[in-house]
Amino acid sequence: MEFKTVTPELLEQLQAAAPGRVHTGEDMKPDYAHDEMPVYGQRMPGAVVECASTAEVAAVCRLCYDNGIPIIPRGAGTGLCGGCVPLYGGVVVDTQRMNRILGYDLDNFTVRVQSGVLLNDLANDCWEKGVFYPPDPGEKFATIGGNVAVNAGGMRAVKYGATRDYVRAMTVVLPCGEIVRLGGEVSKTSSGYNLLQLMVGSEGTLGIITEVSLKVLPQPKQTFSLLILFPDLDAAISCVPKIKMAGLDPQALEFLGREMVLGIERYLGKTVYPGQCEGEDVGAYLLTTFECDSEEAMDGLMEKAAELCLDNGAMDVMVYDTPEAIRSAWAVRGATLEAILAEFKQSDECDVVVPIPGIPEFVNYVVSLEDEIGLAVRASGHAGDGNVHVNVCANDMDPDEFMERAERFMALAYAKGRELGGLISGEHGIGHAKESYLEEALGGTVMNLMRGVKAAFDPKGLLNPGKVCGKA
């Protein structure tokens, strides 16, 4: 692709649009070249503009669009697929200053925010206002705009769905600089093509999201967690449909294998989960959270859930019913990625989603590749929705060698996921790192439909080029 580069004239015009918030050269932080996977970072932008309003984003887009300059939207840069990497240079539109919570409509159960608000801030603010914003991706310091751009999921997706399910309306700046409002602060619509939902998960390639209206819910009254011990992963996953079918409606339902738990406990420096049960090794764990209306209801639900698990292959069930106990049980799950990154200097990851019954076959397969590929494989994830996170890791391997092995692994893992009826990504997105796998999975016809959609929004192909379906 051929793009123009940032000129001194353009910089001047950008400065006029966002005075004091245009950065270039040495003045740009090196982080603008990459997201949380530096391995996918390749290039610095020509300039960064810290936009403070929709109007500023629109002005910056108009200037870039008219001048043939790539525009790269960026929130907190916490992506995992290189979605905000300025592959072809251009101007990064940083939305982090647009961090205001604009207001609640509690009669209509919505909150309106600027897209640079951090998930953590929104979740806390909602709770203080007496309501609940359910999506909870692991990374709490992502922006809401970023969450919407990849349809971030998280632990509670099993009960509450992903970010997509909370987006009611948004303000979007099109690459040409026009501002449009999509959706409405209503819960149901059949009013033309759902461009709102098309924007969700489009990873900043169709427009720049500057404001979002989100659905909120009443707060759950009581929660408790169960850690359910199984002899192996097959037994653990076989229990998942029983839990769902019984209508126990867990808020979260995660799986962890024995090796993963031992690794995390090494990292944490303490043993948290029982490693044995009546002299037998525990092979896999389900970690769940349930909700109920009252303390009395809690006892009944707890008993019912525990009995059901014990009747369906569980070795034992541990109860965590105080805030502190719940926190410490979940701290193990929460430390998964940190523990991996502490143990290994090199890591690549995939985020396949498969139908729930396919989880054991998928996990056993990818773990079995360790020797063949010569990389450590760590898998864990969301048992309740089939979303498996797999990291392949090494220490001090030649970077090209590591990438070559990682790519070999990815090709096999994605092929297995497809074979099981799965999709490339459950919640991390495609960015530029996963596009070739997406094309392989979807085929040329569907990719061309996506490219047609892209062209409808961005005829010049200037917005976040090279991402999702934009490979040169």
Added chain:
Amino acid sequence: MEFKTVTPELLEQLQAAAPGRVHTGEDMKPDYAHDEMPVYGQRMPGAVVECASTAEVAAVCRLCYDNGIPIIPRGAGTGLCGGCVPLYGGVVVDTQRMNRILGYDLDNFTVRVQSGVLLNDLANDCWEKGVFYPPDPGEKFATIGGNVAVNAGGMRAVKYGATRDYVRAMTVVLPCGEIVRLGGEVSKTSSGYNLLQLMVGSEGTLGIITEVSLKVLPQPKQTFSLLILFPDLDAAISCVPKIKMAGLDPQALEFLGREMVLGIERYLGKTVYPGQCEGEDVGAYLLTTFECDSEEAMDGLMEKAAELCLDNGAMDVMVYDTPEAIRSAWAVRGATLEAILAEFKQSDECDVVVPIPGIPEFVNYVVSLEDEIGLAVRASGHAGDGNVHVNVCANDMDPDEFMERAERFMALAYAKGRELGGLISGEHGIGHAKESYLEEALGGTVMNLMRGVKAAFDPKGLLNPGKVCGKA
């Protein structure tokens, strides 16, 4: 728009593709010219093909596409906006023979169906299999394909969402005849633009849906209904956020005004709801259904809900807790449209969705237009999600006069809906009857984005032309 017409050669080729199931001339039922709103019907197609498989739909599309002939997908023809009217002639692809339920995956909570399966058949079959398909639009004899094509909502949307929220994957025939598979039998995805959700609500203008995988849920164990009496609509709607905020999570939450109930009771020939309470007229009703786990839980929930309503402006609360009592309470709501159509020979309707607090202002406004416009106005709808159905009606009025008045009414009603932050349609769609209102509401930029999307899927503009965003 210029389209080719069906030739004898094409008919022969269509016959070869679907032997014995191609109809033309007198052999076509007159119903193919219209949906449930005959007022929007204008023209018969050149031919009808009753397709029996995805491959047949693909063959028919290919033939039509190559020959420049419009292709009009049609399910049971129960739409309300003229979505299946062959405005420019062409070939109707009737999917009603594709009515097989292809299988359940109960470990993964999905059911796979051909798109011609009727909602009623699917809902019953799911229940027999021990699971629950929540969407329940009023029209039970629509096809699932039609439900998906307009993102049909229904009574339970307040708790369970609309059809969109149940669509996991689909097989789609593109206008050119290519077959693509969108989505996956998984509950969460961030794998490129969400073309699956783009198809939902696209009203047969982007592709023909031939198979759908739908999410199913565990069955609710116990339900009961409350009829809550209020002095007026304002009081009734003010109570809605209290019910939601208390976490009572009603399965359905409908409002009915006094006049509407009296009209329905006249039609039913019996009094079902109390018209007075301690000597005062009841002005508005909320009809709700709640779910619970057990009989014991039911008493507690019932008491809590009733108390909450009485503390928030209700005059009285009637309990319906046997299947028969629940059925008879809901029969009143269910007869809304029939009662209107029994009382009036002429009717047009709109299906605006507004933020919940805006319901009283919207309803009072449209009812206040009765005298000015000279048509009877009947409004009712979904209090839990702000979706209001308004019928404007007359008897023996000159048809042009009726249409002129109805259009005047629609323009005012839609303007009011917009003013309140609403959208054109909650669940009925746009078809060809509502396109100009959609354009007025969304503006040219958004409509052009939709037209760009349409062009990506249907470069020749042959699939269901003149619908949603396709006006000549």
